[in-house]
Structure formats: structure tokens, C-alpha cells
Amino acid sequence: MNARRTLQVLCLSVLVLNACQRERRVFRDVPPGATGASAVQTTDLVAGAKVTDPAIGTYQESRFAVSQGQTYYEQFNCNGCHAPGGGGGMGPPLNDDEWIYGSDPENIFDTVTKGRPNGMPSFRGKIDNSHLWQLVAYVRSMSGLTPPDTWPSRPDHMQETRPVREARAQRQLP
Amino acid sequence: MREFSVTHPVGPQAARLSEMTWVLTWLTTAVCVIVVGFLLYSLLHAHRRGNAVGGPAVERKLWWWVGGSVSATTVILFAILIYNLSTGRALAAFADPDALTIRVIGHQWWWEVEYRDPLPNRRLTTANEIHIPVGRRVRLEVESRDVIHSFWAPNLHGKLDLTPGYTATTYFRADTAGTYHGRCAEFCGLQHAHMDFFVIAMAPPDFARWFEAQLKTAASPADTLQARGREIFETKTCAMCHTIRGTEANSGIGPDLTHVASRRTLGAGTIPNSRGHLAGWILDPQRIKPGAKMPPNQLAASDLHALLGYLESLK
Numbered sequence: 180m181n182a183r184r185t186l187q188v189l190c191l192s193v194l195v196l197n198a199c200q201r202e203r204r205v206f207r208d209v210p211p212g213a214t215g216a217s218a219v220q221t222t223d224l225v226a227g228a229k230v231t232d233p234a235i236g237t238y239q240e241s242r243f244a245v246s247q248g249q250t251y252y253e254q255f256n257c258n259g260c261h262a263p264g265g266g267g268g269m270g271p272p273l274n275d276d277e278w279i280y281g282s283d284p285e286n287i288f289d290t291v292t293k294g295r296p297n298g299m300p301s302f303r304g305k306i307d308n309s310h311l312w313q314l315v316a317y318v319r320s321m322s323g324l325t326p327p328d329t330w331p332s333r334p335d336h337m338q339e340t341r342p343v344r345e346a347r348a349q350r351q352l353p
Numbered sequence: 354m355r356e357f358s359v360t361h362p363v364g365p366q367a368a369r370l371s372e373m374t375w376v377l378t379w380l381t382t383a384v385c386v387i388v389v390g391f392l393l394y395s396l397l398h399a400h401r402r403g404n405a406v407g408g409p410a411v412e413r414k415l416w417w418w419v420g421g422s423v424s425a426t427t428v429i430l431f432a433i434l435i436y437n438l439s440t441g442r443a444l445a446a447f448a449d450p451d452a453l454t455i456r457v458i459g460h461q462w463w464w465e466v467e468y469r470d471p472l473p474n475r476r477l478t479t480a481n482e483i484h485i486p487v488g489r490r491v492r493l494e495v496e497s498r499d500v501i502h503s504f505w506a507p508n509l510h511g512k513l514d515l516t517p518g519y520t521a522t523t524y525f526r527a528d529t530a531g532t533y534h535g536r537c538a539e540f541c542g543l544q545h546a547h548m549d550f551f552v553i554a555m556a557p558p559d560f561a562r563w564f565e566a567q568l569k570t571a572a573s574p575a576d577t578l579q580a581r582g583r584e585i586f587e588t589k590t591c592a593m594c595h596t597i598r599g600t601e602a603n604s605g606i607g608p609d610l611t612h613v614a615s616r617r618t619l620g621a622g623t624i625p626n627s628r629g630h631l632a633g634w635i636l637d638p639q640r641i642k643p644g645a646k647m648p649p650n651q652l653a654a655s656d657l658h659a660l661l662g663y664l665e666s667l668k
Contacts (some may be wrong), residue, residue, distance in 0.1 A: 206643040254606045255593060305593050307648030 238312040242329045248317025265321040274321040287315045357534035359507040364526045447524040452492035459502035459515035462544040463621040480608035486560035503539035527554035543644035549622025570599025582663025
């Protein structure tokens with residue numbers, strides 16, 4: 180009886196202690212930089228090689244980064260062309276599964292910093308790297324490419340359907 | 354702490370609130386003294402008599418005491434309620450259609466201050482400092498862009514909550530010139546403790562002069578160094594969030610910096626506004642105010658020098 184009680188308490192504490200994990204916030208981090216090829220600017224409109232940095236992953240898995248990115252998406256007027264929630268308009272939609280220049284964080288970072296033909300301006304030197312990576316995390320969350328627990332749950336705008344993300348949530352898409 | 358004190362009111366509203374603070378403090382102190390006095394008396398008394406069990410006579414006497422105390426409590430509470438309501442009414446009666454209208458918008462973690470006017474070219478936006486003329490009523494409209502904040506300048510008025518999506522209004526007046534301190538009085542996140550503002554009450558002619566000076570667009574660069582500074586401000590990260598009227602920088606996310614050099618502090622009362630502090634703030638705001646929305650900036654020494662020269666010229 181006593182051993183059973185001890186076991187119960189042990190199991191319960193394992194469950195409870197597991198819930199203690201909290202997302203760590205870093206205020207003075209060194210964001211992944213623009214290294215290698217993308218540090219050298221040949222022209223404003225080139226695809227170029229992509230930046231790779233292991234620190235990128237921490238932004239992709241951070242709920243805080245995604246929600247900050249959501250704020251910047253609006254404040255820096257990304258929604259002016261890509262629409263609130265990434266539905267697309269003047270610019271291509273961001274909440275579907277089609278990517279002209281790649282869906283990896285590094286690709287999106289490059290798209291924003293370098294600009295792309297037919298209208299996407301270059302934001303090189305205009306947005307701080309840490310903000311940029313947060314923005315990238317939000318852009319990827321719109322089509323469900325970041326872990327589900329990072330997706331913003333309460334948008335300030337009218338909710339629009341997000342077919343890709345929902346399909347991903349129901350495991351109909353990889 | 355005279356400039357951040359409920360007991361040093363400088364306007365009629367604050368005077369009413371200060372009076373109420375004192376009345377309630379003395380009243381509740383008196384009640385507390387009486388209750389504790391009776392309690393001590395009865396404890397000692399019962400001890401002397403040795404736990405005697407009372408008969409019907411004692412029961413009757415007890416009824417009178419309990420009934421009397423309950424009635425006294427009820428009367429006192431109702432008196433406080435009526436006093437409270439009449440104070441509220443008096444505060445609400447300060448409404449005035451000719452008041453100077455100032456809109457204060459709360460952000461994490463600074464205050465946007467907007468002087469309203471029917472003429473668009475007479476509207477003014479500044480940050481963290483509210484200049485007002487002495488003796489004129491001010492209509493204060495508050496709202497928030499993110500979470501709930503609370504506007505509290507105790508020398509002038511009580512607290513007023515800034516709620517997202519809702520505009521709250523109140524009136525106040527300063528009768529004595531001076532600089533009064535204000536704070537956010539509702540926990541609003543990491544840097545809630547570094548969200549201060551100043552209310553500067555000035556003689557009406559001084560206020561008019563200040564207002565006209567602030568309405569002007571930013572001073573043009575006086576030399577090549579300042580011109581370079583302006584160019585850096587317009588082309589680097591600064592312009593993505595800040596406005597300097599009269600330049601290309603025109604974004605409404607961070608504080609308006611058109612006359613930043615005329616302000617007392619940086620980061621909403623976090624650090625004094627001096628060249629060294631400004632340099633530290635631009636390069637690494639996260640060290641000074643962890644969590645603030647401003648990112649660190651990597652600038653070459655010569656660029657920083659030019660930028661500081663330009664920002665310092667914005668009187």
C-alpha cells in the first residue's frame with residue numbers, strides 16, 4: 180500500500196514537473212547574422228546563396244518570436260502587399276504551400292533582405308537581424324511551417340481561413 | 354518626492370482627492386484605535402473576573418453593545434460611501450468644452466502625447482513629457498495600443514486606466530508651475546517600472562512659446578556632420594520606427610524624435626538625456642531597458658558620432 184502510494188506520488192510529480200518547462204526569453208542575444216554570400220551585396224535583385232546559422236532554429240521554435248514577428252508584419256507594412264494573415268494581394272500569398280524562392284527560414288530571410296523582382300523591396304540594413312528572424316518565424320507560421328504551439332492563437336484581425344495550416348494540423352499534409 | 358505625491362496637490366481635483374485621503378486615513382485610524390482599545394479592555398477585564406458565565410442581564414447588555422457597534426459601522430460605511438460619491442461628482446463636474454485637449458496613448462513602455470486641435474497643422478505629437486499651461490483646464494483622453502496601462506500623476510489627479518480599444522476621458526488643472534512626475538500605475542509587462550512621464554506646468558506665455566517651438570519641423574543640419582547624421586537616420590533602421598518631422602523618417606511605431614534634444618530623459622524616464630546616455634541607448638537599449646522594443650544597432654564609430662551630433666541638434 181505504502182509502496183503504491185509512493186509510486187503514485189512519484190508519477191504525479193513527474194507529470195507536474197514536466198509542466199514546469201517554460202520558454203526562455205533572451206533579451207541580449209546575438210541574432211544569426213548575414214554571413215557569407217549574403218553579406219556581400221552585388222545588386223539589390225539577386226537570389227544568391229542562403230545564410231545558414233544554427234541559431235536560426237531557436238527563432239523558429241519560439242512562440243515569442245512568432246508573436247513579435249506578427250507585430251512587425253503589421254508595423255513594417257508587410258500586410259500592405261501580402262494582406263493581414265498573409266492572404267496575398269499585390270504580393271503573393273504567404274499562407275499557402277507555394278514558395279517561389281523557397282520556404283526555409285534562410286530563403287525567406289534572403290527574400291526580405293535582398294528583395295525580389297516584380298515589386299518586393301530590399302530591407303537590407305533597415306530591419307535589425309533579430310527582428311528579421313522574428314518576422315521570418317511569423318511568415319513561416321502562417322502556413323504552419325513552425326511547430327503548432329508557436330502559431331499565434333489570437334490574431335487582432337478578422338480571422339480568415341488558412342487552408343494549408345489547417346490541413347497540416349489535421350496531418351493531411353507533411 | 355514632493356513632485357510625486359498625493360499629499361502635495363497642485364490642482365483642484367488632486368486637492369479633493371488629497372482631502373479624501375486624509376479624512377479616510379484619520380477616520381479609519383480612529384475606528385481601528387477604538388476597536389483595538391475595546392478588545393484589549395475586554396481581554397484584561399475578562400481575565401480579572403475569571404471567565405464568569407453571564408446571566409440574562411449580561412446577555413441583554415451584550416445585545417446593546419453588539420447592536421450599537423453594528424449600527425455605528427453601518428453609519429460610518431454609508432457616510433464614507435456618500436462622501437466618496439460626492440467627491441466623484443465634484444471631480445466629474447470639472448468638464449469644460451474649452452479645455453486644452455491632450456491625448457495620451459500608452460505603449461509598452463512609453464507614452465505618446467498628442468495635442469489635439471481642429472486644425473491639422475496645429476496638432477502636435479511628442480513623447481513622455483506633457484507640457485500644460487498653469488490655470489487652464491486640460492481634457493485628458495487616454496487609450497492604449499497594446500495592454501492596459503494606467504496614467505498616474507498624483508500631484509494632479511487620480512489614476513486613469515488606458516484600455517486598448519477604448520478612450521477614457523478626464524479633466525485636470527495645475528495651479529502651480531512646476532515639474533511633476535507621473536508613472537504607469539498598472540502592471541504592463543517587463544518594463545512597467547521604467548514607464549515614467551513628466552507633467553510640466555508652465556505660465557501660459559511660456560507654454561505658447563514652447564508649443565510654437567515644438568510645432569516647427571526639425572532643424573535643418575547646421576554642418577556636414579549633422580547632415581551625415583540625418584542621412585544615417587533616414588537610411589538605417591531608425592527610420593523604420595521613428596519620426597522626425599521634416600525628414601524622410603515618418604513612421605509611427607516608436608516615439609516622435611522631432612525635438613528629442615529638448616526632452617529631459619530617454620526611454621521614458623529610464624536615463625537622463627545626455628550625449629553619452631544617448632549613445633549607449635542607440636547601441637544597446639537591451640542593456641539599459643531589457644525587453645524594450647528598440648533593437649540594438651550596429652553603427653561605425655564615425656556614423657554614431659554623426660548621428661549623435663544630428664540628434665543633439667534637434668532642440
